[in-house]
Amino acid sequence: MLTVSELTGLLRTSIEEQFSDIWLEGELSNVRAPGSGHIYCTLKDKTSQIRAVLFRSSAVRLRFALQEGMHVIVRGRLTVYELRGEYQIVLDTVEPKGIGALQLAFEQLKERLAAEGLFDQDRKKPLPPFPRTVGVVTSMTGAAVRDILAVLRRRWPALHILIAPVQVQGESAGRQIAEALAALNDWGSVDVIVVGRGGGSLEDLWSFNEEVVVRAIVASHVPVVSAVGHEIDVTLADFAADLRAPTPSAAAEAVVPVLAEVVERLRELTIRTGQVMSRHCAFERQRLDAAIRGVTDLRFRLQDAAQRTDDMVDRLRGIVQHLLVSGRERVHTMQRDLSALNPILVIKQGLATVPQFSKRLEGQMGAILAQHRHRTQAMLAQLNTLSPLAVLGRGYSILHTVPAGQILHRASDVSVGQELEAQLAQGQLTCVVTRVGDDSSV
């Protein structure tokens, strides 16, 4: 009879002896990485699964991140977790299947840092065209430093080179490279930095893929040129650098121009300056000559113009004179025409005829008047013969009442004592009636 613990202990011993070093292939699932630093997961294939643990000591050596569904080849030993009575595999190494662990780590880190924008083109700083001081971060023992120094010296002999020596492979290389980059930045007078190393295996170049190096390059205020390995080797440092040179020698060529060429350029610029200036002077001289000729011409032209002006003034004067004369004539004509129509004259003329008319009128009137007077006298004479007064001349008189003046026809119309007036041919008599007779007595 065994206890559970005894049985579990026996199983554990047995299992650990039998499966002390095994290789296993499977798919990762249920990956968990709690704060302890251990990584727990499950390895499975189509029909089975096994629990796996990657303790911290092994986990830190892992270059890539374990991801769900990742196909891996692991090496480890089996054990029993007695507390739960579960068997599990304690992993020593994990390799991605089909692709190297480094390659996978490279891809994963590249993707992560790219997502952060660390490799963006617009982060890239331009290189100074004429650096005075070039910083070099590389190993003192490699071929790279000799190549770089040789090329720099050949191209630009008068250059200050500041080398920050580092290890370029191994555990601490990445940190050293990052610190050297920071130190050259702090130094202050460095214009451009070359960071790199000669060729090697992917493992050898690995330091230049480390995150700390990438971040140090991105953080550098001084432009950085990377040159890692050979042309075919591309590291994350290359992605982060402001310029990626295929080799250390190429990096040196990229950071400094050829002094002789610059001197030549200077000489050429100086010569061109002089040539252009003397051309300009000659041109200005020609312009001046032309201007002087122009001034002379101008004087002639002015004289000519003055003469022509005089001519024209003369002609104008003639025209104006003519216009004045003809105008004046026209005015006179019009004045004459107008005078004929002058209303005052017309009135005066009219007035002159009035006395003639009145004279003729007077003459005619006299004749008419005489004629009438004549006829009137004739008629008066005729009338006189017919007048009752003419009867009086023959001794008759006319009686009429006083004061009514009524002519008396009948004696009965008056009474005794009545005053009557008698008209004689010459003078009047006032009479008083003393008797009224009858008709028959006459």
Added chain:
Amino acid sequence: MAAVKFEQAMARLEAIVGELEKSDLPLDESLKIFEEGIRLSKNCLKVLEEAEHKVEVLVQDKNGKKRIHAFSADDEADAPSA
């Protein structure tokens, strides 16, 4: 003269030649920048002639303080092997 100043001097010199070659400047201004150009080019040449070749190594001493010393063949021997 700093690298920046040399760079500026070269750029200015290029600009001056360009401006002069456009030849739309009045003569007196041309003369002025011409003189500036000649002065710049002389200065640039002088800087190039006077600069000296110098290789130094930036190291950290025991106290963590950084200092530089002249580069010599010994440096290669001193350096930790890679």
